[in-house]
Amino acid sequence: MLTGNPPTPSGNRPNRSVLTVSDLNREVKHLLESSIPLLWVSGEISNFAAPSSGHWYFTLKDARAQVRCAMFRGRNRAVRFLPENGREVLLRVRVGLYEGRGEYQLVVEHMEEAGLGALMRQLEELKARLQAEGLFAPERKKPLPLLPGRIGIVTSPTGAAVRDMIHVLGRRHPAAEIGLWPVQVQGREAAGQIADAIARAGHSGRHDLLIVGRGGGSIEDLWPFNEEIVARAIAACPIPVISAVGHETDTTVSDLVADLRAPTPSAAAEIASANAVEMWQGLVALRQRLLRATQIQLRHLQQRVEATRNRIRHPREQLQNRAQRLDHLELRLQGAVRQHLHNRHRELQLASRAFAHYHPERALEHRRQLTDTAAERLRKAMQALLQKRGERLAHSGQLLHNVSPLAVLQRGYAIVRDEQGQVQKSTRTLSPGQRVHTRLAEGEFTATVDEIL
Structure with a gap:
């Protein structure tokens, strides 16, 4: 609070504590920031400025009043739209004072479009309720199968996400049987279709693993995956579920309830086929080891045959x-x-x-x-x-x-002798033009050596 002494009658000048303007503004700033907690404020943006420092400065106004606002670079990076004059926004702020001008201002911690405010509050309430029921607890999440042979996909049949997932699974795990459960992934009827497809796929007995998701989009596009009916369908599914909704920065209730969250649909397909790739690589390595062992064994057997051949008597x-x-x-x-x-x-x-x-x-x-x-x-x-x-x-x-x-x-061999009757064991002892006597199983004949091969 403010400090100092009350004024004294004229003519008396006791020692007085006098504040500077800077001290006064500092005291007021401290008073405002310590006495007013974080709060939500809605209004219209005007006089928006974004200098090279990365901070945002603007005025928030309604029909009867206005207040200066500042949103610093570390906070505005999380805003997923570009503010512009005339846009209605919902702000979470703390009240402060800009000491340089002695003006009070709102320091913005979070900004969202005003139309989403009610939805976001409903979403936070749903998250709190589901978390209290234990649906987000790690101990209730089911482990993924080591090598799923049958994979179900709940998504739109026409989006890029399903093509990406089928392409990744076909490349990394071609032996997998893929079953598509086509649904709408945005719009009023999407949540009901998604929840119904999850329930039917999970109890069909046709899949070892289920992937639920869609590609990126606005928060309104992803909203069906924040519906309670979808969250409870995932929690009740008897087989493991991978949630792959939007991009890596998007987080929905489905991601929190699922047994595993994938940052993108393609990443979900890679996770589902990870062990297949490892096993294929292991089989390739094992084949190479077997080939090397076979070659070593063949060389060993060849050496044994050669040694045995040398020991055989005439x-x-x-x-x-x-x-x-x-x-x-x-x-x-x-x-x-x-x-x-x-x-x-x-x-x-x-x-x-x-x-x-x-x-x-x-x-x-x-x-x-x-x-x-x-x-x-x-x-x-x-x-x-x-x-x-x-x-x-x-x-x-x-x-x-x-x-x-x-x-x-009798087995087809012959005995070759030279003209002196000596048995010839090698071609090295023969020469072209030499006459040799050959005995077969039946009969004998004399021949002349034409060529030594």
Whole structure:
């Protein structure tokens, strides 16, 4: 409040506190700003000026009064229209004083067109009510599916927004099934159509995710997405909803209630297809890794084949080993037969000597029986032994045949010898004009080398 001493009678001059004009204006400014809270004022703009500093200065008037106003650059950047003389506006202001001229003025914090004032107040009331009910709470919002295969879109079928969303989804997630629910997105009937489409799409069982939105426009154009009926339809939708209304700077009630807000319709399509792009990139990387691993494995197998090829012995060496083993088995068989016959012959001699100690007829009969028994046993033993040795001999012969060069020739190979009879293993030992002898599986022929390839 103002400070100072009351005047004294003439002739008395006690010490007095005298204010300067600047001090007085400063005191009045402080008094005005501290005693009058923020308030809303409506009126008509006149004398509008916008100097290079970026601040706005104008007069707000009605039919009977006027007041100077100032709106500084940090605040007027949020105004979405250009003020002009004669325009009716609604201002949120604080009362102040311009100390330089000692004039009180309104410092504008917010400006909007006067026709929208009532709507904006209704919008703020709706937001407060829905927030109190918990419709904006993060914990009630549903998570988006990891990879939505069926995506529903509630928007105008003729706007640029639906074309942008379909284009983005087709490019980033071509496997997705897209279902369009055409509605009006502005006008009196738009809110009811939008809410009805959200309810039908959400309960149709045809979608994993729903995108609701439209392109940019004025606040009147976007107003259906601020209607309570649309907000409650989004909140009641059983599947996740992405709200994509207007541009990034536009915020509607639908954005606050939805499970996720996208700054634009195209951004909503990118969000819905984000995991599809990541998975596709992962598959490409995995394919490259698999290709590299396959190439490494093939090189490893080629090395193993080469090493195995170097360890394979020549067929002649295998044939010699098999032939030597066959000779060894034959000698063992002959020795076994001779030993068996020797043992039986010795038994027969012993039996003949013992025959003399018995009665000739009985001894003869007894010895005959022993001889028959021994002969039968010998015959069976010989048959069994011969059969076993024969089987082993046949098996060894088959093994010998399998590694025989003749068997190799049966598979289409040939043995090439020079004129001295030496087997030729490489073309490096041959020369054009040289005569060679070639043996096939059936027949032999002599040829002359024409060319070394």
